[in-house]
Amino acid sequence: MSKINVLLAEDELALGMIIQESLESRDFKVRLCADGQKAWESYQGQKPDVLVLDVMMPKKDGFSLAAEIRKIDPHTPIIFLTSKSQTEDVVKGFGLGANDYVRKPFSMEELIVRIKAHLDKIRVRQSQSDWITLGKYEFHPTRQLLKLGEIETPLTARESQLLQMLLENANDITDRTLILNQIWGSDDFFNARSMDVFITKIRKKLQDDPAIKILNVRGYGFKLVC
Structure with a gap:
């Protein structure tokens, strides 16, 4: 090695x-x-x-x-x-x-x-070509899918990127500005509003497992608890 x-x-x-x-x-x-x-x-x-x-x-x-x-x-x-x-x-x-x-x-x-x-x-992140367990769900970053049992839910490219970034820092804070710069390209006001919308969409797609939460840590960012 x-x-x-x-x-x-x-x-x-x-x-x-x-x-x-x-x-x-x-x-x-x-x-x-x-x-x-x-x-x-x-x-x-x-x-x-x-x-x-x-x-x-x-x-x-x-x-x-x-x-x-x-x-x-x-x-x-x-x-x-x-x-x-x-x-x-x-x-x-x-x-x-x-x-x-x-x-x-x-x-x-x-x-x-x-x-x-x-x-x-x-x-x-480099080896994620298979399904990743996320509570009751399974997540496939490259295929942009969430699966609960036999039900598959498609994700947009940005939803998949955002969920993957949160998952890499699971149970820890993912910095808000870092998310914006890496996924949206800048941390301006309009991108920040867009990110908040995407967070809401992801929460809804994960709502069938109440043990999974995406917390808003005021002044810092978001925390995926799973």
Whole structure:
């Protein structure tokens, strides 16, 4: 099995080297960059499996770097590793397309678990050519179908994309802005209204299993509980 390729951007050199050595001792391959500009150049030279980004960095901060990457790459997991823990910072990070936000100080085991969890979601998405169990339902992303017993319900392409994204983060929050940017292409007001309509449609198509809920987490996004 090939090593997981991590691009680590951390301007505190001592901390960066500790993280690098800890990850490499667990069979990761790590490219350490001391500022956001070098990380951007490294990303362009060789796309990593996952990005771990400090927020406060010289030349290009982590938020700016993530925004540039998300313009061309909606899928590679981005994990912010930072001491900026105010709610507005977390919301901004997820709004820019981050998949996770790890606050300093942190344990290496926690970081590793989070990296592997996000890569597992990618593998699931790439291998989804069969039916996926969703409560009493079965969901086929590529055929855009929901099945309850012998009854099949067709989904539109956008409904299928939205349900798949919620399912990848089942029992966790899927960021509202991330959904809009990845599926609708922008997070403007009209797309946001459209997304709310699609959420309502999906809820109706899942209503025969009361254990499945799509919750609106105000100010953050949606949570598929199943």
